[in-house]
Amino acid sequence: MHNLQHIFETHNFTLTNETTKGLEYQHQETEDIVYLLPTKEINLTVSPLSFDIDLSQSDGKIHSTALKRFPKRLNGGKQPISFGYSFNFQTEKELSEFLHTLNK
Template structure:
């Protein structure tokens, strides 16, 4: 996990919050959550993805979690709305680094 945090920092993201469910990174107006699962997965703010066709096409779909505290909520399977974002899965740290490096152009 420490190597992944370094990749975000090298790409000018600031670690702003961390808990057992997600690590929150900010860069200007972008917010990305890194999920500490066995899959290499990052979640991006819905507005950012919905306004970018290349990001929508690259996304693995919507992910819900109360850990995404800075994301909007919408109704999912529970009684109350829950925060959501678009997930992006990566095969390697190198692929994550390239994605973070290119996200400003998407």
């Protein structure tokens, strides 16, 4: 996942937290947060409360304790869990193009 860091830096994101479950990046201007999660594909998760993007284009909601700075909701358990919207990319170019749209 660290091999993608240069792409985030190019699009004004700074690594702000790292766990085994994911990397947290914060946009330098808007201070919005995204998470890069370890999967076979490039998985970027955004908050439903940030960025002006069409969340219906996402690959769906994802719930994870790794999304510490995202809102929480119940998802079948007794306690609320953080959630966001997942976007999967096959290539670094696709990720870069998506991050570019977040800068607008």
